[in-house]
Amino acid sequence: xxxxxxxxxxxxxxxxxxxxxxxxxxxxxxxxxxxxxxxxxxxxxxxxxxxxxxxxxxxxxxxxxxxxxxxxxxxxxxxxxxxxxxxxxxxxxxxxxxxxxxxxxxxxxxxxxxxxxxxxxxxxxxxxxxxxxxxxxxxxxxxxxxxxxxxxxxxxxxxxxxxxxxxxxxxxxxxxxxxxxxxxxxxxxxxxxxxxxxxxxxxxxxxxxxxxxxxxxxxxxxxxxxxxxxxxxxxxxxxxxxxxxxxxxxxxxxxxxxxxxxxxxxxxxxxxxxxxxxxxxxxxxxxxxxxxxxxxxxxxxxxxxxxxxxxxxxxxxxxxxxxxxxxxxxxxxxxxxxxxxxxxxxxxxxxxxxxxxxxxxxxxxxxxxxxxxxxxxxxxxxxxxxxxxxxxxxxxxxxxxxxxxxxxxxxxxxxxxxxxxxxxxxxxxxxxxxxxxxxxxxxxxxxxxxxxxxxxxxxxxxxxxxxxxxxxxxxxxxxxxxxxxxxxxxxxxxxxxxxxxxxxxxxxxxxxxxxxxxxxxxxxxxxxxxxxxxxxxxxxxxxxxxxxxxxxxxxxxxxxxxxxxxxxxxxxxxxxxxxxxxxxxxxxxxxxxxxxxxxxxxxxxxxxxxxxxxxxxxxxxxxxxxxxxxxxxxxxxxxxxxxxxxxxxxxxxxxxxxxxxxxxxxxxxxxxxxxxxxxxxxxxxxxxxxxxxxxxxxxxxxxxxxxxxxxxxxxxxxx
Amino acid sequence: xxxxxxxxxxxxxxxxxxxxxxxxxxxxxxxxxxxxxxxxxxxxxxxxxxxxxxxxxxxxxxxxxxxxxxxxxxxxxxxxxxxxxxxxxxxxxxxxxxxxxxxxxxxxxxxxxxxxxxxxxxxxxxxxxxxxxxxxxxxxxxxxxxxxxxxxxxxxxxxxxxxxxxxxxxxxxxxxxxxxxxxxxxxxxxxxxxxxxxxxxxxxxxxxxxxxxxxx
Numbered sequence: 001x002x003x004x005x006x007x008x009x010x011x012x013x014x015x016x017x018x019x020x021x022x023x024x025x026x027x028x029x030x031x032x033x034x035x036x037x038x039x040x041x042x043x044x045x046x047x048x049x050x051x052x053x054x055x056x057x058x059x060x061x062x063x064x065x066x067x068x069x070x071x072x073x074x075x076x077x078x079x080x081x082x083x084x085x086x087x088x089x090x091x092x093x094x095x096x097x098x099x100x101x102x103x104x105x106x107x108x109x110x111x112x113x114x115x116x117x118x119x120x121x122x123x124x125x126x127x128x129x130x131x132x133x134x135x136x137x138x139x140x141x142x143x144x145x146x147x148x149x150x151x152x153x154x155x156x157x158x159x160x161x162x163x164x165x166x167x168x169x170x171x172x173x174x175x176x177x178x179x180x181x182x183x184x185x186x187x188x189x190x191x192x193x194x195x196x197x198x199x200x201x202x203x204x205x206x207x208x209x210x211x212x213x214x215x216x217x218x219x220x221x222x223x224x225x226x227x228x229x230x231x232x233x234x235x236x237x238x239x240x241x242x243x244x245x246x247x248x249x250x251x252x253x254x255x256x257x258x259x260x261x262x263x264x265x266x267x268x269x270x271x272x273x274x275x276x277x278x279x280x281x282x283x284x285x286x287x288x289x290x291x292x293x294x295x296x297x298x299x300x301x302x303x304x305x306x307x308x309x310x311x312x313x314x315x316x317x318x319x320x321x322x323x324x325x326x327x328x329x330x331x332x333x334x335x336x337x338x339x340x341x342x343x344x345x346x347x348x349x350x351x352x353x354x355x356x357x358x359x360x361x362x363x364x365x366x367x368x369x370x371x372x373x374x375x376x377x378x379x380x381x382x383x384x385x386x387x388x389x390x391x392x393x394x395x396x397x398x399x400x401x402x403x404x405x406x407x408x409x410x411x412x413x414x415x416x417x418x419x420x421x422x423x424x425x426x427x428x429x430x431x432x433x434x435x436x437x438x439x440x441x442x443x444x445x446x447x448x449x450x451x452x453x454x455x456x457x458x459x460x461x462x463x464x465x466x467x468x469x470x471x472x473x474x475x476x477x478x479x480x481x482x483x484x485x486x487x488x489x490x491x492x493x494x495x496x497x498x499x500x501x502x503x504x505x506x507x508x509x510x511x512x513x514x515x516x517x518x519x520x521x522x523x524x525x526x527x528x529x530x531x532x533x534x535x536x537x538x539x540x541x542x543x544x545x546x547x548x549x550x551x552x553x554x555x556x557x558x559x560x561x562x563x564x565x566x567x568x569x570x571x572x573x574x575x576x577x578x579x580x581x582x583x584x585x586x587x588x589x590x591x592x593x594x595x596x597x598x599x600x601x602x603x604x605x606x607x608x609x610x611x612x613x614x615x616x617x618x619x620x621x622x623x624x625x626x627x628x629x630x631x632x633x634x635x636x637x638x639x640x641x642x643x644x645x646x647x648x649x650x651x652x653x654x655x656x657x658x659x660x661x662x663x664x665x666x667x668x669x670x671x672x673x674x675x676x677x678x679x680x681x682x683x684x685x686x687x688x689x690x691x692x693x694x695x696x697x698x699x700x701x702x703x704x705x706x707x708x709x710x711x712x713x714x715x716x717x718x719x
Numbered sequence: 720x721x722x723x724x725x726x727x728x729x730x731x732x733x734x735x736x737x738x739x740x741x742x743x744x745x746x747x748x749x750x751x752x753x754x755x756x757x758x759x760x761x762x763x764x765x766x767x768x769x770x771x772x773x774x775x776x777x778x779x780x781x782x783x784x785x786x787x788x789x790x791x792x793x794x795x796x797x798x799x800x801x802x803x804x805x806x807x808x809x810x811x812x813x814x815x816x817x818x819x820x821x822x823x824x825x826x827x828x829x830x831x832x833x834x835x836x837x838x839x840x841x842x843x844x845x846x847x848x849x850x851x852x853x854x855x856x857x858x859x860x861x862x863x864x865x866x867x868x869x870x871x872x873x874x875x876x877x878x879x880x881x882x883x884x885x886x887x888x889x890x891x892x893x894x895x896x897x898x899x900x901x902x903x904x905x906x907x908x909x910x911x912x913x914x915x916x917x918x919x920x921x922x923x924x925x926x927x928x929x930x931x932x933x934x935x
Contacts, residue, residue, distance in 0.1 A: 558826075565802055565824035572805050583882070587846035590883030599828055606883070 007163035014159035018152050018182075025148060025186045026140070033109040034135040035195055037063060041079045046070040046119065053139070061129045067120040072129075072196075073108035074115070081105065084192045085329050086207055088319055091260035103200030135195065143330040147189035150330075150337045154181030157344040164348050169235060170228035174347050177220035181340060183213030185333050192329050208253045211265055215249045216242075217336075218272035221304070221343075225279040228300075228347065229293045230286045232279060245272070266320045273312055276304065291489060291496050292470055296346050303342020311335045313373060372398045420504065423450055427508055430482070431515030443482045443512070450508070451501065452491045459486030465505035471496030479509050480516035533571060540567050540623050543683065559634060567623070582615040582656075582712060585622050586649060589629050597645055600637045602662075608649035615651065620691055621712045625658070627684050628695070632660040632706050640664030640704060654713040655693075663703040684708075721747035724767035726758045726784065727800065728777050732823060736771055736800070739827055743834035744769065755779030759787065766792045769838065771821070774801045774808055782812050789816040798837055810851045814911045819843055841886065841901040842908065849881040852911060869910060876903045 036056015042048040046068045052058045063069075069077055080094075081101055089095050108114045109131045116129045158178020165171040187206035191198055198206070219242045226233045245268065251257040252264035280301055287293040315332045372394050379390035426446045433439040444456055451474070461484045462475045474497040478484040490497045541564045548560035586608050594604045617625075629647070636642055642664030650657045685695050693710025721744040727733040730753075737749050750767065752758045755778050761767075770788055774781040785797055799812045802823040809820050819837045821830055833843050856869055869877070872893075879889045886904075890897045 562824045562826065566822075569803055569805070569822075572803060584847065584850065587850075587881060587883030591846055591885055594883075594885055594888070595829060596826075599826075599832070 007160070010163035010166075011156075011159060014156055014163075018155055021182070021186070022148055022152055025189060029140055029144065029190050029193070030135050030137070031133075032135055032195060032198060033106070034132045034139055035109065035129065036060075036131075036139075037069075039069065039077075039082055039196060041082070042068050044068075045076065047077045047079070047082060057129055057131050061116070061127045063116070063118060063127060063129070064120065067118050069116060070119050070124070071117040072105060072114060075101070075104055075108070082196065085188070086191075086203075087211075087261045087265055089261055090322065092255040092258070092264070093260075095255065095261065099200045099204060102197045102203055105197035106199045109197060139195065141193050144189050144193040146330045147185045147192070147333055150333045151182035151185035151189070153337050154178045154185070154340050157340055161344045161347050168347075170224060170347050173220050173224045173227065174344060177217055177224065177343070178340065180213045180216035180220055181336060184210055184217060184336075185213075187213075188329060188333070211252055212249055214265070214269065215245045218269060219245050221308075222272050222275045222279070224343070224347075225276040225283065225300075225304075228283075229297055230283060232282055232286075262320050262322075266316050269316050270312065270320065273308055273316075280304075289493070291493055292472055295471065295496050299342055299346035303339050303346065307335045307337075307339025307342065309370070311339075313370070368398060368402050371402075420450075423504075423508065424511060427511045428515050431480075431512055431519055440482055444485065446508075447476070447485060447487060450504065451487055451497075453487040453489055454493050455486075455488030457486055459484050465502045465509060467497050467499075467502050471498070473497070474501060474505060476505055477509060479512045482512065537571065539620075540564075541571075547683070563630065567626075570622075570626075582617050582651065585617060585625055589626060593629060593633050593645075593647070596633055596637065602636065602642055603644045605644060605646040607647065609651060615713060617712055618691070620687065621656070621710065624684065624687050624691060624693075624708075624710060625656070627687070628658060628706075628708050629660070631681060631684060636660075636662045636664065636704075642703065651712065654711065655709060656712045657707070657709045659705060659707045661703060661705045665703075721769060722765060722767045723747050723749045724758065724761060724770045725749055725751050726754070726771065726776065726781070727751075727773045728753050728775075735827075736823075739830055739834065740769075740771065742827075743831045744838065755781075755784050758784055762788065762791060767795055769796045770798065772797065772799050772817075774799050774812060775803075782808075782815055785812060785817055786815050796838060798834070806847050806851050809848055810855070810911075813848070813852075813908055816912050818908075820848075840905075841897070842904045843886075844880050844904055846881050846883050849877050852907065853877050853881060855911065869907065873903050873907055873910075876900060877907060880904075 034056065035058055036053040037049050037058035038051040039047040040050045049058070049063060049065055049067050049069060052063060052065050071077060078101075080089075080098055083089070083098070086095055086098055089098060110133070112133075113128055113130050116127045118125055118127055155178045158175040158181075161178075162171045162175035187210040191203055191206050191210075222241060223238050226238060227235070248264075248268050252261075255264075258264035283297055284294070284301075287297050311332050314335075315329075372391075375394035375397060376391050379393055380387060383390075423446065426442075426449070430439060430442045430446060433442055447453070448456065453474075459475055462477050464477060466475050467473070468475055472488060474487045474490070476485045476487070487497070490501065544560050544564040544567065548557045548564065551557060551560065590604075590606050590608075594606070597604045633645070636645055640662045642662035644663050646661045648657075648659045648661075681695065681697065688695055688708065688710050691710035693708065695706065695708040698705045698707075723740045723744060725733060725736050725740065727736055733751055733753070737751060740747060740749055747769075750761050750765070752761050755776050758772075770785075772781050772785055772788075776784070781799060785799065788795055788797055797817045798819050798821055799809070799817045800821045800823050801809065812820065819833075819842045821833060823830075825833075836843060853874075875893065876889055879892060880886075884892065886897055886900050889895075890900045893900070
């Protein structure tokens with residue numbers, strides 16, 4: 001049985017190979033002769049010295065920045081000699097001339113001492129330059145490293161994609177394309193950053209290799225499009241393409257059949273790019289029922305369109321039509337890397353559902369840029385408008401069209417946000433569903449409105465909203481009484497679930513949970529209040545009415561019934577007003593006691609601690625306070641024959657100490673109280689026990705004193 | 720001869736109020752009616768000197784009746800009676816223009832005394848009602864109009880009453896005569912009435928001081 005290769009060893013092997021390859025490229029770049037000066041195009045004849053390395057041979061020879069090098073070893077220098085990429089030449093004759101001159105210059109540099117004709121501000125002079133036979137690392141420019149990075153990056157991405165799906169033809173083609181990218185870029189890195197000249201043979205080999213890589217890249221990309229995601233053309237038939245392109249490459253390398261690089265190299269590049277257009281259309285049509293595949297395809301198309309499209313328009317097209325390339329080779333290759341990254345992600349099917357949110361915007365912007373360039377080209381070539389004016393016109397015209405279009409799109413997106421606001425209102429409706437309606441039903445209706453899924457069913461519980469099956473499914477958790485739901489195929493199957501969708505789901509669930517909790521809390525509060533009222537009524541009023549019913553004297557009956565009515569009002573007031581405080585209760589009782597005592601001709605001396613603020617009372621405590629004072633005063637009025645009553649109230653750490661003293665007759669302990677009148681205090685004693693308190697009655701000749709102490713507030717201290 | 724109109728729907732209580740009124744105003748004539756319609760009919764025939772109006776009447780609102788009496792017979796002493804009415808309703812009645820209120824479950828001698836005091840122009844005010852009135856003035860805020868704000872003395876009186884002092888005790892504390900204290904209380908009632916008519920605020924509604932008079 002074949003051993004299956006896991007991604008990690010493949011990646012490690014790829015990395016090692018890449019490092020080795022990169023090292024050899026660097027080595028090749030370093031073994032070239034070093035002049036220590038950077039040459040660029042000059043106004044007239046020769047080449048301008050743009051920069052001189054401080055410790056290089058040019059500096060030693062006395063060459064300075066700003067001077068013009070007219071000739072080297074008798075050979076007059078031209079702009080042709082420092083051309084970055086031989087592909088930009090117009091014909092094969094130019095290529096041959098170029099390589100011949102490169103050989104000559106190289107030979108001269110390798111001799112060790114070379115005569116250089118220089119023209120400076122002081123006039124012309126001849127200088128002997130002694131180039132070093134190898135270059136320092138610092139001589140390798142940023143462009144070199146950028147291209148090295150591009151090549152390495154491309155190959156590693158290809159290797160990664162292949163490591164995930166070894167047998168998949170699409171992944172294999174991607175890996176090949178990655179390798180081809182390296183083959184394009186590494187030689188280009190060496191010759192495009194050369195120090196004036198390379199050996200003719202080396203240069204030819206590097207150029208040919210570079211073209212080979214380019215053809216291979218093109219072939220791999222076209223083949224990929226005809227094979228992924230659906231196999232439109234069988235692999236056997238596809239062999240035709242590399243054969244054809246191989247022949248074309250051979251012709252270009254040997255410089256036969258065609259007239260020059262434009263037709264030999266740039267034309268096939270353009271043709272290959274165009275070849276994938278019908279494939280793209282077909283793939284889209286075949287994928288219209290599969291949201292997952294469609295999303296992968298969009299990544300793919302986007303990457304190819306963006307990267308390759310800009311590469312072609314910035315590099316290939318200008319060369320094809322004889323215009324100057326608009327950007328340096330190195331930057332252009334970076335674009336290819338971007339293509340490649342997109343393709344890799346697509347083939348690896350990596351987080352496809354992220355694409356939806358920003359891909360459209362990106363494509364839109366890209367289309368705008370292309371439109372500007374196209375319009376510009378039209379104006380310049382067809383209408384023969386001046387270059388700068390043409391570009392300005394193009395930009396203005398496109399912007400005039402672009403801005404309203406963008407607004408229209410933004411308004412469409414905003415309307416979808418408005419719908420979201422309405423959704424949140426519906427969430428509250430779900431939470432407040434009356435008991436006779438189905439809450440689950442309302443919730444699924446809301447989800448249908450939000451996402452329009454093809455499938456909706458009860459699912460396994462999850463902790464929080466998650467996207468599953470690469471964006472095909474959105475799983476929602478259970479919230480309160482609502483069950484967990486699994487949604488499939490967003491918007492009628494037209495798109496995948498994205499991160500925005502799961503974020504919305506998170507918000508909806510959080511809101512529902514909060515609303516349900518609030519509803520529950522409120523219902524609990526209402527239930528508690530009802531229970532309290534009924535408890536109050538039972539405890540106090542019920543007890544008093546029962547006492548009234550069962551006691552003998554008519555006076556006493558009246559008193560009990562009056563008390564019950566007054567308690568009734570207290571309960572009603574308690575529920576409608578805010579919390580009852582000790583200070584309020586004492587104030588009410590003071591007036592009542594004073595009135596009653598005054599009616600009996602007894603004066604009242606009230607001494608209560610003035611409390612700052614409000615002490616909230618336990619309901620039982622309020623009743624106990626009232627009962628004690630009323631009972632005590634009643635007793636004094638009836639029996640004591642007193643002249644004055646002194647009431648003292650002290651509060652400490654949630655406990656109250658109450659004392660009621662009169663200066664009347666007093667009573668002897670053990671004396672019998674008249675029948676029917678003794679029960680009041682007994683009832684109160686029982687109630688005080690529940691409040692962790694007690695009551696004492698002391699009598700002496702000078703009068704009676706009743707002291708009571710009990711809990712006032714929830715956290716009160718114990719005796 | 721004092722004419723007393725008694726509006727009360729519970730028959731036993733109506734009879735009891737009759738005896739109480741007879742004790743409070745010796746030699747008076749009483750007109751007993753059981754509801755708002757009957758009361759309005761009685762008002763067309765005669766103008767009473769004193770009206771005892773129950774807040775909770777079956778065929779209408781006692782407070783609306785109060786307002787009607789205030790309109791047609793401004794000189795009548797209007798007293799509202801209640802047993803289970805909460806503070807909010809009482810303050811609403813006071814703001815509509817009642818001269819005072821009585822709690823029907825009190826002992827007869829107390830009620831007689833209070834009624835006599837009312838007739839003498841000494842309004843009674845319980846601590847909880849005083850608190851409510853203080854709350855109302857606090858919530859409706861300071862107003863430019865002098866008519867609507869309480870003076871410092873009035874606020875003091877209100878404060879003492881809310882802490883449980885009776886009129887006589889307040890007078891003692893402030894070194895004033897009882898009559899002065901009584902006139903302060905009457906001024907407070909008057910300002911309450913004006914202020915709650917002028918203010919259509921949320922607070923007035925909350926305190927039960929809108930025309931409907933319904934408490935929270």
